[in-house]
Amino acid sequence: MVEVKVDLADHSYTIHILADGISQVGQLLKGLPLSGKALVVTDENVCPLYADKLTGSLAAAGFHPAVIAVPPGESSKSLATADMLYTQAITLGLDRKSPIIALGGGVVGDLAGFVAATYLRGVPFIQVPTTLLAQVDSSVGGKTAVNHSLGKNLIGAFYQPGLVVIDPLALSTLPERELKAGLAEVVKYGVIADNTFFRYLNDRAGAILARDPATLAEIIGRCCKIKADVVAQDERETSLRMILNFGHTIGHAVEAVGGYSEYNHGEAVAVGMHAAALISQSLGLCSSEDVIELKQLLNRMGLPLAAPGYRPGELFSYLVRDKKVISGKINWVLMTGIGQVKISREVTEVTVRAALEQVI
Ligand SMILES: NC(=O)c1ccc[n+]([C@@H]2O[C@H](COP(=O)([O-])OP(=O)(O)OC[C@H]3O[C@@H](n4cnc5c(N)ncnc54)[C@H](O)[C@@H]3O)[C@@H](O)[C@H]2O)c1
Ligand SMILES: O=C(O)C(=O)C[C@@H](O)[C@H](O)[C@H](O)COP(=O)(O)O
Numbered sequence: 001m002v003e004v005k006v007d008l009a010d011h012s013y014t015i016h017i018l019a020d021g022i023s024q025v026g027q028l029l030k031g032l033p034l035s036g037k038a039l040v041v042t043d044e045n046v047c048p049l050y051a052d053k054l055t056g057s058l059a060a061a062g063f064h065p066a067v068i069a070v071p072p073g074e075s076s077k078s079l080a081t082a083d084m085l086y087t088q089a090i091t092l093g094l095d096r097k098s099p100i101i102a103l104g105g106g107v108v109g110d111l112a113g114f115v116a117a118t119y120l121r122g123v124p125f126i127q128v129p130t131t132l133l134a135q136v137d138s139s140v141g142g143k144t145a146v147n148h149s150l151g152k153n154l155i156g157a158f159y160q161p162g163l164v165v166i167d168p169l170a171l172s173t174l175p176e177r178e179l180k181a182g183l184a185e186v187v188k189y190g191v192i193a194d195n196t197f198f199r200y201l202n203d204r205a206g207a208i209l210a211r212d213p214a215t216l217a218e219i220i221g222r223c224c225k226i227k228a229d230v231v232a233q234d235e236r237e238t239s240l241r242m243i244l245n246f247g248h249t250i251g252h253a254v255e256a257v258g259g260y261s262e263y264n265h266g267e268a269v270a271v272g273m274h275a276a277a278l279i280s281q282s283l284g285l286c287s288s289e290d291v292i293e294l295k296q297l298l299n300r301m302g303l304p305l306a307a308p309g310y311r312p313g314e315l316f317s318y319l320v321r322d323k324k325v326i327s328g329k330i331n332w333v334l335m336t337g338i339g340q341v342k343i344s345r346e347v348t349e350v351t352v353r354a355a356l357e358q359v360i
């Protein structure tokens with residue numbers, strides 16, 4: 001078992017990376033000040049796989065869990081689904097100490113977290129992530145959100161979980177495409193913070209794609225440590241935390257233009273990281289070799305480098321609504337080499353459009 005602490009003063013919490021952790025959630029919750037009723041939010045794919053295991057563990061620890069499964073996919077990250085969950089929470093009589101437990105990928109985590117942040121002005125929130133992407137990224141750090149028709153994650157709150165329980169065994173049932181999506185965020189950590197980790201991913205690509213349990217547990221732990229460290233320094237993304245958004249400005253635009261169905265989040269971020277690398281190179285911040293290395297690793301992980309057929313103008317219209325836009329200028333996260341990035345507000349539209357042309 002590996003434990004990673006997210007150090008945030010009075011709302012610090014622990015990430016438990018634990019084989020068969022889903023069966024131990026009830027036990028781990030026993031130490032927290034919670035009341036008996038609990039709401040498990042999951043999706044219709046994950047529910048038949050893992051909900052009984054989780055509710056069994058909760059019941060054994062004295063909780064009375066109800067389970068709601070939303071349709072899988074990005075369309076559930078909506079105010080309409082949040083409203084349905086509020087109605088259920090009220091009807092079930094959940095009180096201010098009743099935990100809302102997210103069992104699933106980033107969609108369920110972001111949605112359930114947003115509901116937990118807002119129901120009764122905030123109730124305890126627990127993350128039990130079941131995709132690689134959620135285990136290395138979305139379950140940690142407290143970004144919760146739903147989408148708006150005008151852009152991704154535009155309605156949300158920073159709201160930290162009280163506990164994160166990561167069960168790497170849950171990845172055994174994950175579809176191949178979703179494993180690869182998670183690897184996009186894994187590669188991101190190498191680029192933004194850790195050259196050695198980037199090289200490790202290159203060396204271990206075969207074992208990762210073959211789901212070698214020890215290798216997956218190792219990368220989950222390393223990613224969680226990097227994210228916990230960044231979030232502890234800048235919880236609300238006033239500065240340093242922006243680095244976790246590498247590839248996301250263009251990535252979110254790719255997701256939105258594709259109606260959130262053509263490219264999943266990880267695939268879109270892979271395209272966005274390629275574009276951000278091209279912008280970095282054209283500004284002289286990194287070398288062409290750095291860009292090639294990134295492209296090769298993304299390729300090795302089975303991720304796309306381009307979104308063929310997309311129109312730069314349409315992509316551009318989403319960029320201006322990025323959450324990192326301040327006073328009309330985007331804070332771009334740019335590569336200065338493999339393992340380091342910087343924030344720049346001085347990127348012209350011409351430079352951005354030139355990079356977009358190369359990824360469509
Ligand atoms: N809050 C954050 O910091 C943060 C970080 C990264 C991404 N995100 C968000 O996360 C979302 C993407 O999350 P995701 O990639 O986990 O996608 P997802 O939640 O849509 O899950 C992907 C698919 O895998 C299925 N699934 C999940 N676990 C499974 C398992 N163990 N076995 C079989 N099937 C399983 C789901 O039903 C779904 O069909 C996006 O909305 C993105 O914006 C948030
Ligand atoms: O935790 C963060 O900070 C991140 O930026 C992690 C990203 O991987 C994640 O996709 C996040 O939801 C994007 O945030 P947003 O603020 O651009 O919506």
Ligand SMILES: [Zn+2]
Pocket residue numbers: 137185248265269
């Ligand atoms: Zn992301």
